[in-house]
Amino acid sequence: MSLDFESGYFFDLKMVCGGYAYYVTHTSYKTFTSTGREVRYPAPVNVRNFSEAAHFFGQHLHIIQAEEDYHNWLYKKGWAIVPENMVKSIMPQWLKSAECVKAATQIYTDVEIVSPSALKHYTGRMRKRHVFERDKNTCLACGAAEEDGVKLTMHHVRPFSRGGETTTHNLVTLCESCNERLGTEEVTELYEKAGLHFSYDHSIIAGRLTRKVRNKAIELSDNLMQTRCEIW
Ligand SMILES: [Zn+2]
Incomplete structure (x- = not known):
């Protein structure tokens, strides 16, 4: 697969439950709240690394370069990579920052979707x-x-x-x-x-973990955040 852009946003769009969908994205630290939680916002990734990872994990990677691709992906869900200017013009609501909690999986979760x-x-x-x-x-x-x-x-x-x-x-x-x-x-x-360390998100690794996949997942899942989105 050859891509003509180097930097873009990564999203993993998941099933809808209770009337909303959620997505996983790579994030950067923005600030701490007064209660010590991190506020994080979606940050661009190296497109080549993520296409390699998608190949490695046997995931289809949607390339969104037109509004039509975007709607197609909303329907099919899964992994997508989007050039920075495309996200800013057609899907800016996907770039909101969120207050997070952090679990053993190394994934941050938007406090709006965690259980009280x-x-x-x-x-x-x-x-x-x-x-x-x-x-x-x-x-x-x-x-x-x-x-x-x-x-x-x-x-x-x-x-x-x-x-x-x-x-x-x-x-x-x-x-x-x-x-x-x-x-x-x-x-x-x-x-x-406690046997918790490698309980990674199943959307990132499916099936049995080999050492190589596990290391790749640690590398890949660091700084990921899951947050909700309103699509419809
Ligand atoms: Zn003790």
Whole structure:
């Protein structure tokens, strides 16, 4: 595939649910809100890298160079690459910035589409029990177990104060003293210890992960954001 533009916007348009669709796009940091969350906005990518990635993952890549291509893609959905001036002229509403939370998948999510419980600091009893069970009722940092007489606590790997979600994908079990010791230090190895680190978005990788694909996905999924869009 030969493309006559080097820089453009990448979008992965997903299914409509509850009357709206959402898309994943590459983003840049804009600012922090007073609550510590990042505000991010769509940023151009290197078109060649994304066409290679599309080929690598066996994804069809829509090239939008006319309004007709745009409408065709809205119908078919999936991956698209659009030259910068084209986005600005026919689809400027796709360039809005959004306040985000960040999950273990390394993907930022627009707070407008995350579940309200992910935005609360404290977690419910059911979710807490689920996380403790997943982590076999032991501290993932020092290995101490509840039966040794330590008190187990919930810990946000990406700190809540820096936009981390309150979901099972960002919460791990730590004993009280490890939790205190780590404070707001972000120790990403904890995701791996909880078996969370490679739970990447299925639209980016389908099927079994090889090491090569996994590394490519890490490279590709860094700085991605999912946000909602109004099409109809
Ligand atoms: Zn511990």
